[in-house]
Amino acid sequence: MTQRPDSTQTPDYGAFPDARGHFGRFGGRFVSETLMAALDELETMYRRLKDDPQFQADFDYDLAHYVGRPSPLYLAERWTEQLGGARIWLKREDLNHTGAHKVNNTIGQALLAKHMGKKRVIAETGAGQHGVASATVAARLGLECHVFMGEEDIRRQRLNVYRMKLLGAEVIPVTSGSRTLKDAMNEAMRDWVTNVDDTFYIIGTVAGPHPYPMLVRDFQSVIGREAREQSLAQAGKLPDALVACVGGGSNAIGLFHPFLNDEGVAMYGVEAAGDGVDTGRHAAPLSVGRPGVLHGNRTYLMEDDNGQIVETHSVSAGLDYPGVGPEHAWLKDIGRVNYVSADDQEALAAFRELTRVEGIMPALESAHALAYARKLAPTLGKDQDIVINLSGRGDKDILTVAEIDGINF
Amino acid sequence: MSRIETTFAQLKEKQRKALIPYITAGDPGLEVTVPLMHAMVKAGADVIELGVPFSDPMADGPVIQKACERALAAGTGLRDVLAMVREFRRGDDRTPVVLMGYLNPVEIMGYERFAETCQEVGVDGVLLVDLPPEECDEIGPLFKERGIDLIFLVAPTTTEARIARIAEAASGYLYYVSLKGVTGAASLNVEEVAARVETIRNLAQLPIGVGFGIKDAQSARAVSRVADGVVVGSALVNQVAAHADEPMAITPAVSEILADMRAAMDKP
Structure with a gap:
């Protein structure tokens, strides 16, 4: 926590995060050891593909023709x-x-999952929008999809739960803690630690361990x-x-x-x-x-x-x-x-x-x-x-x- | 020499392996923990891992998640856990105590104050599950200058280059996580563990404890044949859960399992 921002200078925003995923004193990679290798692998793959014209072209194509952008x-x-x-x-x-907006990111991460040869994707969801967006891209790419969702949110968002099921995803109710988004994220992390070899974790927001905050930002x-x-x-x-x-x-x-x-x-x-x-x-x-x-x-x-x-x-x-x-x-x-x-x-x-x-x-x-x-x-x-x-x-x-x-x- | 170092050295001399029980502090009530720690030593524990309850134990399975919930419901905070160690030390100045938990409660207390208090009350080592060596620039030296061991996990997925880096940052012992998963998950594969422990030995000088998936005397014995220490958590916490309504029954139930493990590990 020593890296205090220097407010007298305008930073080059494009240069963040640093090599270890820090935004000033924030960010980083605070996970249990089992996931470190998977995060390294993801970061390496992302840094390689990020500047790969073919990857960018595939991403842009999907955004235009599947998402409907701009x-x-x-x-x-x-x-x-x-x-x-x-x-x-x-x-x-x-x-x-x-x-x-959630689908911008799931398209990008699904492309990464495909490049990494992962057959199974997991996601956490709160309102269900990220869960639906994950289930959607999984259906399109023929990937097995499991979505973790707090029991309280399942009640609040019944329509999205049914949408995910129609899309072929399994919605797993999370009953620990406050039964909302943070608990769904805990449970997704636990699943990832257990199935790290064949599973890609599609995080839905700009949080989580490095490189997620960076790559989700880039896709969004x-x-x-x-x-x-x-x-x-x-x-x-x-x-x-x-x-x-x-x-x-x-x-x-x-x-x-x-x-x-x-x-x-x-x-x-x-x-x-x-x-x-x-x-x-x-x-x-x-x-x-x-x-x-x-x-x-x-x-x-x-x-x-x-x-x-x-x-x-x-x-x-x-x-x-x-x-x-x-x-x-x-x-x-x-x-x-x-x-x-x-x-x-x-x-x-x-x-x-x-x-x-x-x-x-x-x-x-x-x-x-x-x-x-x-x-x-x-x-x-x-x-x-x-x-x-x-x-x-x-x-x-x-x-x-x-x-x-x-x-x- | 630190208490942890001394303990492993003495065990080596006697050709015995360390039995390292884990319990969550304050589960199911604050008054249960210190007597239980003493009882575990009596039943054959060499090092105690004392869990600091956290609201979001991401690396833990349902058994320890529930233990955290019970401990938090009883009002257990990091300060209480440190006070428990102080109390334990009044009756035991020999058995190493390692605090195990997540980083956030330590962040809120402040690194310096936490390290100081650990030293003052007699904590020997700290294992923060979500704190990898890469993020230790600040907290590492604070522990080092106070002689508190920073213990790290090594996983089945850890590359050899990382094992070497972890070994450099670590002291006390290395904790090898025997399987990909959360605490209390399926059974471990002893042959795989043996091969990995061998790899770690070639890269690190520290004693190696193995945990996750050790459920009974048989698996404790099997692991003790390949590692320097056997960590058992969920199997004990299960007993705490089973007797949460009658805390008097917790100590005998936990002691029985540990004594069985001790006997099985020590049998030639």
Whole structure:
């Protein structure tokens, strides 16, 4: 923990992580010895393929023809008018095949698995979007797929559970701990340790041991690269602010990363405040947590004075995670990105508002970004632009919202 | 010479192997642990691995996961575990105690304070499952200057180059994980273990303990033929779980298993 960031100098963001996977004092590779060889193998393979034109061409082809990229950058005119400030642009990751940004990463990791000759893939999932995206690419490549999912999330996300089963994946309920995303990740790690020879672990976010935070970021950065080009083409300039929700933080890093060197672009990562960050019932480690080590990396965590990880709460299963990707922890410390939060009520209000005003039903995760942008927009001028990552669509959340409305199907 | 070094040297002289039981501290209650440690020594334990409970024990199977849950429900924190070692030392200044657990509770306490307290209460070694040698630049020297051994795992997947690197960072003993999997998993294959231990011996001078998958006197004996130490965890913690409602019965049940293992290991 000695490597303190030097805030007087602008770092070269592209140079991170360092050779051992560190972003300043965060990141790294904190796993049991059995997995070290597998992570070395994965890193070696990734570093080789990353610059291989054929691998990049295969990845780009799949993104174009299977995922449906590029995703549009949509000017939300009515909402902009209603909020009375900056122009609001939505990066439409909700229009991707399988309904969220998650598939960008699973396509990339599935290609890696294929190159490494692995026949079996495992994944953890919270909201089920990463599980669905993993089951989808596994079906396409004929790989055996096991998805670990907390029992509590299985209840909240029944539709996605059934989707995964239809896709041929086995969904394994996790009954330990808080029965949510972090426990699913523990269980996936345990499976990987046991079946490390033939199994590829598709981690769904920019967390986990090195090289995962790096490679997931690289695969998701297509979001920001497109948004940057689209902004220049459609708005005639770079945006003034970017807004994205942060659970583990993969959609946010995907949007932010290609803009990090653009000094004039402000960035806001929105964590889930649940019932409120001062209630203890939330999922906002960057806002009120402290550094520690979990799931293979050093990052901000929600933990008690004894270093035990505490339970999180959010209406959105995909943000219900006590940690956050190490690159976000670093970007917070050096002050490049502002980390803020939106609570359950604000997210639900934004969910309803976008649905009614623009005819776009956002995922409850993405609704946290919308909720913050709703407050930010009126503080900016009409000639300014905000790009929000609409990371997923809300179909999967209809049952949750209906339940809150007291409707039972 | 450290207590761990002395113990292995003395055992070697007597041509015996180390019996190394693991229990989770504070399972099922804080008051159970120290008497159980003394009883395990009496039943033939040479080194005690004392588990520090953690909310997310990623390398552990269901048996030790549940032990962590029981210990945490009883309110066991790292400070309590260190206090247990202090209490144990009042009645035993000979048996090495190794704290085994995950890094995060140590991160929160702070490396320096943890190392200082370990020295003060009489901890001899520390094994942090999710702390590989690559991440030890800061914590390593703090232990070294206080004579506390940093013990590392070697896995079936560890390459020879890594074994050499681990051996360089490690002291006390090396802990060979006999199988790919979590604690308490399926049975180990003694022939495979023997071959790997041989490889490790060629690359490292330290004594080698073998753990994961040792369930009974028979497997303890088999492993003792090839390794310097036999680590047994889940088989004992199973007994703690079975008697969690009647803690008085835990000590005799654990002692019986250990005594059987001791006898089987010592039989010529």
